[in-house]
Amino acid sequence: MARVLVFLATRNEAGNVTSLLPAIRERVPDADVLVVDDESNDGTVDAIRSLGLPRVTVIQRRAGLGLGTAHVFALLHAMHHDYDAIVTMDADLSHDPADIPVLLAALDAGADLCVGSRYMAGGTCDYVGWRRFLSVAGNAAYRRVLGLPLHEFTTSLRAFRVSRLRSLDVGRLISNGYSFFTTTMAEAAMHGFAIAEVPIHFHKRGYGVSKIPPFEIFRAMRNLVRLRRRMRDAAAVLGDAKSCMPCAACDVPYSFVGDGAGSGVCVSCGARGP
Numbered sequence: 001m002a003r004v005l006v007f008l009a010t011r012n013e014a015g016n017v018t019s020l021l022p023a024i025r026e027r028v029p030d031a032d033v034l035v036v037d038d039e040s041n042d043g044t045v046d047a048i049r050s051l052g053l054p055r056v057t058v059i060q061r062r063a064g065l066g067l068g069t070a071h072v073f074a075l076l077h078a079m080h081h082d083y084d085a086i087v088t089m090d091a092d093l094s095h096d097p098a099d100i101p102v103l104l105a106a107l108d109a110g111a112d113l114c115v116g117s118r119y120m121a122g123g124t125c126d127y128v129g130w131r132r133f134l135s136v137a138g139n140a141a142y143r144r145v146l147g148l149p150l151h152e153f154t155t156s157l158r159a160f161r162v163s164r165l166r167s168l169d170v171g172r173l174i175s176n177g178y179s180f181f182t183t184t185m186a187e188a189a190m191h192g193f194a195i196a197e198v199p200i201h202f203h204k205r206g207y208g209v210s211k212i213p214p215f216e217i218f219r220a221m222r223n224l225v226r227l228r229r230r231m232r233d234a235a236a237v238l239g240d241a242k243s244c245m246p247c248a249a250c251d252v253p254y255s256f257v258g259d260g261a262g263s264g265v266c267v268s269c270g271a272r273g274p
C-alpha cells in the first residue's frame, strides 16, 4: 500500500499517546497519522503536539459527538485525501503498532478489510472476568446471528482498502458509539468486501479509564437485531452508496453525511441539516 493513513480516536489519552505515536512512526514510517480528539481535558492534544512529529493531523471536535462519528470522519478523510489504506486503532495502548504492517500485508495480499482478531486461533486478550465474558459472548453472538465466518467484530484495529470504502453508504455506518464497529463489519460483508482476520494480542489499556458507557451492552443487542434484519434484506437495499458533501457550518469539504435531499449530519461539527 503506497499511501497509508493511521487513525486514532482520543478522549483523555495523554498518558498513552506520547509512547503510541512514536511507536506507530517506527512501525510505519511513511504513514500519515490522523487523530480525532473530542475535547480531552487531560492535555492529550498538547501531549501530541509536544512530540513535534511531522505528518500528524489533529482534528479537535466538541465533546459528545461520539466514537462512531470520529471513525466515520476518518474514513471520509481517507477517501477525500485519496489514501490507499486506512488503519484504525485505539489510542490507549490496547493495540500494538507492530500489528499495523501485518494488517497492511493482508491488504496487499488481496483483502479489502483486515481485522485484528483476539478470538481467532492464535489471538489473545487481556480481559478477565465479566469484561472477558461479555467480549467473548458478544463476538460469538455476532458470528452466529450475522452468519459471517469471522471471530472478531468489536475491536477497532482494522485496515481498509480505501477504494472499496467508496461503495459503502457511510450514512449507514453512523450509529451510537461502539456499534460503529459491528455495523462496519456487517456492511462490508454485505457489500462483498474480501475480509481477512489476523491474530493479535489485545492488551489492557495503558493509562486512564475506559469510556464505554454502562448501557452499551443494550445498544449492542439492539444493533445486532437491526443488522440481522438488514442482512436478510441485503439484496434489496444494496447499491445505495451516497457521496458526502461539504458542511456549510464548519466548511470541512467532505464531512456532511446526508440523504441526498439535504438532511443529514456533519461528523466534524455535529451540525444537522437542512
Ligand SMILES: Nc1nc2c(ncn2[C@@H]2O[C@H](COP(=O)(O)OP(=O)(O)OP(=O)(O)O)[C@@H](O)[C@H]2O)c(=O)[nH]1
Residues within 6 Å of the ligand: 008, 009, 010, 011, 012, 013, 036, 037, 038, 064, 065, 066, 067, 070, 089, 090, 091, 092, 094, 205, 209, 210, 211, 212
Ligand atoms: N474522539 C473520541 N474518541 C473516543 C471517544 N470515546 C472513546 N474514545 C477513544 O476510543 C478508543 C477506545 O475507547 P476505550 O475507552 O479504550 O474503550 P475500550 O477499548 O472498548 O475499553 P477499555 O478496554 O476499557 O479500554 C480510545 O482511544 C478512546 O480514547 C469519543 O467519544 N470520542
Ligand SMILES: [Mg+2]
Residues within 6 Å of the ligand: 090, 092, 094, 205, 210
Ligand atoms: Mg480501550
